[in-house]
Amino acid sequence: MRTLAFRTVIGLLLLPPLAACGDPGGLVSAGPTPTASGPVRLWPWREGADVPPAPPGGVPPVYVQGLAPVHDQNVHEVDAVALVRADLRAHRGAVVGADGMPKETADAIGACGTEASERCPVLDPYYRDLTGNGKDEVVVGIELxxxxxxxxxxxxxxxxxxxxxMATTETVIGVELAGQNVVLRVPSGHPGYELISTWSWDDKQRSMLPTREQIVRVPARPRTS
Structure with a gap:
């Protein structure tokens, strides 16, 4: 009996040690995993609308005439007011739409830099590589x-x-640059919410397109004592 007990003790000492609770090298359960579920298509029998194909060549950008070419695609060489004036001349008389400009604003832009100018509507430009070609584009804001x-x-x-x-006219809360995107925050029409519209470069269309829109809740302002 003593020999058997001695062999049993020796056998237990030779067994590999069990992983202790909390051993950093051991596997620890994270709990039950939720069952993954894919999207469920509603009314699958309904015939959806057809999306017309895009033109093969895409929509070309609008060439701004009347300006001297820049060197090495350097848009920093261009005066923002002169750029906007040239754009307006190409669409003279347009009041609404992407090309539109109210007459009083167009007149104020024409007076920028003169003694008759009270406040130039063309804001300071910002520069960012929006197309991914390694060259800056210029983003211009015009107050209406x-x-x-x-x-x-x-x-x-x-x-x-x-x-x-890119050209869009909105009732704007704020404008941001995020990576290669131009982000506009505008009122959504629902109290306490705003619409965020993200414009991104589309290589096929060769222009910026509104690629994402979302309605977000405006954080409550802290009360002042």
Whole structure:
């Protein structure tokens, strides 16, 4: 019996040690995993609308005439006011739409830099590579009446010509640059919420397109004592 007990003790000492609770090298259960479920298509028998195919060549950008070509696609060489004036001349008389400009704003832009100018509507430009070609584009904001703003973006082609790749007019809360995107925050029509519209470069269309829109809740402002 003593020999058997001695062998049993020796056998237990030779067994590999069990992983202790909390051993950093051991596997620890994370609990039950939720069952993955894919999207469920509603009314699958319904015939959806047809999406017309895009034109083979895409929509070319709008060439801004009347400006000297820039060197090495450097849009920093262009004066923002001169750029907007040239754009307006190409669409003289347009009041609404992407090309539109209220007459009082167009007149104020024409007076920028003169003694008759009280406040130039063309805001300081911002520069960012929006197309991913390693060259900056220029983003211009134009203040319009009633808190509206025309936001435009221009790029230079390999020949140095300026091309407008974005133009939209909105009642704007704020404008941001996020990576290669231009982000507009506008009122959503629902109290306490705003609409965020993200404009991104589309290589096929060769212009900026609103690629994402979302309605978000505006954080409550902290009460002041």
């Amino acid at each position: 009446p009633d808190h509206m703003m025309s936001v435009r973006a221009y790029t230079a082609d390999p020949d140095g010509r300026l091309n407008r790749i």
